[in-house]
Amino acid sequence: MQQRKLGNEGLEVSAIGLGTMMMPDNDESVRTIQGALDMGVTMFDTADLYGSEYQLGRFGENEKLVGRALKDRRDQAVIATKFGITHGQGPKGDPAYIKKSVDASLYSLGLDYIDLYYQHRPDPNIPIEETVGTMSDLVKQGKIRYIGLSEAPAELIRRAHAVHPITAVETEYSLWSREVEDEVLPVLKELGIGLVPYSPLGRGFLTGQIKKFEDLPEDDYRRYYSRFQGENFAKNVGVVSLIEKMATEKGCTPAQLSLAWLLAQGERFVPIPGTKRLERIQENLGAIKVKLTADDLAEIERISPKGVAAGSRFGTF
Template identity: 80%
Template sequence: MQTKRLGQEGLEVSALGLGTMMMPDNEESVRTLQGALDLGVTLFDTADIYGEFAQGRFGGNEKLVGRALKGRRDQAIIATKFGVTHTQGPKGDPAYVKKSVDASLYSLGLDYIDLYYQHRPDPGTPIEETIGTMAELVKAGKIRYIGLSEAPADIIRRAHAVHPIAAVQTEYSLWSREVEDEILPLLKQLGIGFVPYSPLGRGFLTGQIKTFEDLAEDDYRRHYPRFQGENFVKNLEVVKLIEQMAAQKGCSISQLALAWLMAQGEDIVPIPGTKRLERVQENLGALEVVLTPADLAEIERISPKGMAAGGRFPGRG
């Protein structure tokens, strides 16, 4: 397994991680997590809020991850997040941070968390206070490295001035390239790693979604602009072009999309999410895909920045 470093403090992870947000709490998920570790994946990404809808409580997904990886702690880099609430908005005040880390440690069944992210910046708490509290957690041995998720450039810069940030996480894929404007140049300047979530366009770049009806009635993506109406049709046309190129390269569209993403920087570690081990195996095949300058130019031609029709989230176009 190829490895990459996130940040400047020594955090080394597999070149491709695994996002666990959509994993149900069942034995197949346990097998997928354990199988991924067997295949060399070391970075596992969860959050205190993941699994809440299925479990009826915070920490459901963390408990799944902790249970699946129990006994193999020294092989896994476990990342989790705090700060998203349903009723109070993002939170990052010192008391909430301390309460959250203890709850996550309990749910995961761990003595420490490898990489701890603030899930969303709290507009009511200066980032210096939040990161200062997280720095105390590093000194206390409860967390090893600090991360930020969906943070704007000014927040990242201010946070990094308080304590080194190992990684920033936000959406990035062939159809979500907004981070190329400010975020990626800043991270390169500061020596911060980047962990893209939804690197396969929330499943659109897998080639498995051909019609709106392919989404189950309770699938959250039905509410996202890019999966609706004319937006869906336009986006599907681009996906078909990418799929044709993948066929020419002898790889799947998922592998091509991930290979393109990893080609954007040495410190970029995507975390595609999946429930199935065979998908983990397929995604890892992206590490063997070699993209030439001509390939990258062709991808840029058929899928230029800003090509995706519709906003990233509901209510944003």
């Protein structure tokens, strides 16, 4: 498995990780996580907010799943989790909340320390210097090893990094969502911070498996995202068909082409596609072997330029 460095503080992980957000809490998910580790995946991403499939807000449930799956092979895994999204109170980043959250996550995961600890969303009411200062104290206490931010703007990342080195920023990034290229990526490259793209396959759209709205189960959260609705859906399927055509010509799947494009954007980029199935993990890891030439990258840029996706990347819940 190809390894990549996240940040300048010494954290090294597999070139592709695993997002566990949508995994149901069952034995099959345990086998999937353990199977990913067998295949060479070392980066596992969760959050205190994640619960059972399509049920956010069941605090600690997904962390317990990840902890249970990896407890006997702790030394082989890099476990990342997050704090800071609450029910009805907005994002939180005050010291008391952080201290309470890290202890709760350590308990749920069954760990003595967390490898990478993210603030899930910036708290507009707490200076980022105060939040990261508290997280820095957690590093000194040995409760966490590295600090990350999620969905943070460039100016906030710069301020946070001045308090304590930020190892990674997690944000949505894919052929579908390239907003971070404008301001965030230049700052990350300047400061030597790693990027962990979530939803690197456009919430499944870029796999080419979704051809019509009815392909989504009735309880699927993606039905609430504008990119999966009406005219937006029709336009987006058209773009994906072009990606599928190019993938066929390259001898790979659309998912592999999309992930290979992400890997080519930066040496410190580690996407974390989420899946519940081992065969999908194996397919995703195949992206590491897909070599894109300058002509390939130019063609991808032509068929899927920044802003090509119709509709907002956010859902309406």
